[in-house]
Amino acid sequence: MPHIPLDENLPGITGLLNYRQDTALPIRQLTQILLRGESTLTPGERELIATVTSQGNQCRFCTAAHSAAADAWYGDRLTTEMVKTDLVNAPVSEKMKSLLEIARRVQADARTVSTELVEKARQQGATDMEIHDTVLIAALFCLYNKYVDGLASVTPDEPEFYDRLAGILKNKGYLPSPDRYASLNETK
């Protein structure tokens, strides 16, 4: 049960963003810029950064939500699954492997992002802005993970819930929108 009264039709982060909408707006805007704004990283690649960060924080809600979002962009479930369980052999570029390793270190202890690792990413083609954005996306998802779990928001068990949420994120993005979550709890 959540530590504060949240709309029970809005599990995970959705109820929190609804609870205090004035703080939700800049969080949503920052997410929209970083995950959907102009970038040399694809939306799918950026969802993978969100996913490995959430996985590192063991935030079940965010890990499931952003795995499903990455799956929606990649059009398969294998890529995200491999990134989470066997990064070395995952079907992503060597540059992405280095950026995902940077994200994991940001999550665990940001002071361990070494010059060597950044240099390796750069040799694999990463730009300064890609390195910057990887760190900031990982930092932002630490905020989300801690917000969601620190207030004990509800984590649905059904995989179908996260696929519906991922559809909303893929089609509508992260900014507020009318009837945003109308389809969230619909069952077949």
Add this chain to the structure above:
Amino acid sequence: MPHIPLDENLPGITGLLNYRQDTALPIRQLTQILLRGESTLTPGERELIATVTSQGNQCRFCTAAHSAAADAWYGDRLTTEMVKTDLVNAPVSEKMKSLLEIARRVQADARTVSTELVEKARQQGATDMEIHDTVLIAALFCLYNKYVDGLASVTPDEPEFYDRLAGILKNKGYLPSPDRYASLNETK
């Protein structure tokens, strides 16, 4: 040395917020609402939440900056020092001690914020919104700490630097402002 090219006159978070200003704006807006907006917690109390979070993440820049900011609001250095080193005996309310303990758990592992601890805070007078804001401020400062250290931004050694920065934060708040950091590097 920072992992990406930052203005060397803008150490710590200041250079990062200058590097990518479109993402900086919502971060600044969120901080202004949470730390300076309408609240039943004082600005000094909210700076203490930022401080213990940064201390937990061992982010030297943010810990020094927000310790100095809390000092500026409290008008002494003892309160913050005691909060950081001996919370039980610190000269803050019992409610604040519980909220600061919640912030520390959000930083360390947000899943450890227990119903018992939240209930204790509530019995000491904490409202739902104060509990919400404590968690979100701690989550936001995890973002800041990881942004600052994940990109290896510069951490000045001189305490006077942080007092100058704290003066800017106390007088101007967190939103962008003209010549915001003009006095940051001035020496007597």
